[in-house]
Amino acid sequence: MKKIEILSELKNILIKNNLSLSSAESCTGGLISSYLTDIDGASAFIFQNFVTYSNDAKMEFLDVQKQTLDELGAVSEEVAYQMVKGLLKRTDCAVATTGILGPTGGSEEKPIGLVYIGLGYKDKIKVIKYISKKANTLNRYKIKKDITKQALFELLNFLKNTLN
Numbered sequence: 001m002k003k004i005e006i007l008s009e010l011k012n013i014l015i016k017n018n019l020s021l022s023s024a025e026s027c028t029g030g031l032i033s034s035y036l037t038d039i040d041g042a043s044a045f046i047f048q049n050f051v052t053y054s055n056d057a058k059m060e061f062l063d064v065q066k067q068t069l070d071e072l073g074a075v076s077e078e079v080a081y082q083m084v085k086g087l088l089k090r091t092d093c094a095v096a097t098t099g100i101l102g103p104t105g106g107s108e109e110k111p112i113g114l115v116y117i118g119l120g121y122k123d124k125i126k127v128i129k130y131i132s133k134k135a136n137t138l139n140r141y142k143i144k145k146d147i148t149k150q151a152l153f154e155l156l157n158f159l160k161n162t163l164n
Contacts, residue, residue, distance in 0.1 A: 019093050024096040074098055088120045100114050111131065126158055
């Protein structure tokens with residue numbers, strides 16, 4: 001599915017259901033927000049977006065627990081879950097990303113291109129583990145674009161399944 005198709009469908013679902021959307025981005029660094037505002041009418045559904053690159057920002061703006069960050073690290077399923085949970089205190093729908101873009105910082109357990117994508121609607125939260133198909137390029141921007149498109153695709157599918 002092409003980016004513009006994903007964005008168009010997301011817009012239609014959010015507006016039709018009168019829902020607000022917020023994002024919290026770590027590894028995608030605001031690219032989700034940028035993509036969402038590429039479509040006309042985004043002001044009808046975007047509530048607020050955060051780039052919470054540092055652990056301190058995750059704790060301050062999203063109520064991610066310090067203990068979780070200390071024990072599991074920022075790139076973990078639980079941190080993505082807590083990021084979404086923090087967003088859902090303010091908005092109807094949420095998407096969050098936390099991952100490793102490289103070219104350094106990867107490990108066998110947490111390879112370059114790994115991201116946890118958090119999705120939420122009201123009291124429903126889902127976290128998806130995804131490894132970017134572009135990870136072998138070691139090109140941060142290509143990995144970031146792939147992760148962003150995947151996160152929006154997953155959000156669209158999550159909302160379709162949750163709202164029906």
